[in-house]
Amino acid sequence: MKDGFELLSREYLWKTNYEEWTNRFTDILNVDIIKSVRFEKTKDTALVKFETKNWVNGETEFHYYEGTWQTIFEDGKYKMLKSNIKEIVDPEWDWFYE
Numbered sequence: 001m002k003d004g005f006e007l008l009s010r011e012y013l014w015k016t017n018y019e020e021w022t023n024r025f026t027d028i029l030n031v032d033i034i035k036s037v038r039f040e041k042t043k044d045t046a047l048v049k050f051e052t053k054n055w056v057n058g059e060t061e062f063h064y065y066e067g068t069w070q071t072i073f074e075d076g077k078y079k080m081l082k083s084n085i086k087e088i089v090d091p092e093w094d095w096f097y098e
Contacts, residue, residue, distance in 0.1 A: 001025070009079040010070050027054045034096060045070045048085070049095070064095070066087040
């Protein structure tokens with residue numbers, strides 16, 4: 001979690017701290033990236049699709065997400081500036097392949 005937290009921009013960190021941010025992910029077992037590409041003709045934004053495998057009440061649940069991550073170059077690397085991610089409920093099979 002420390003590696004992921006270090007990829008948050010200074011601006012993003014105004015809204016959170018390590019404890020609050022990591023508490024958002026306590027039930028996540030695994031994350032699989034399905035798609036990560038440049039969003040349209042931007043230089044700083046990625047279109048992402050991913051799924052999480054979560055452990056909830058003794059059972060595995062899968063959740064699917066899609067949206068954009070805007071980045072900023074800070075301290076020699078690209079960091080998360082803003083995100084616009086939405087959960088996709090029961091995606092069709094082609095969502096995984098487009």
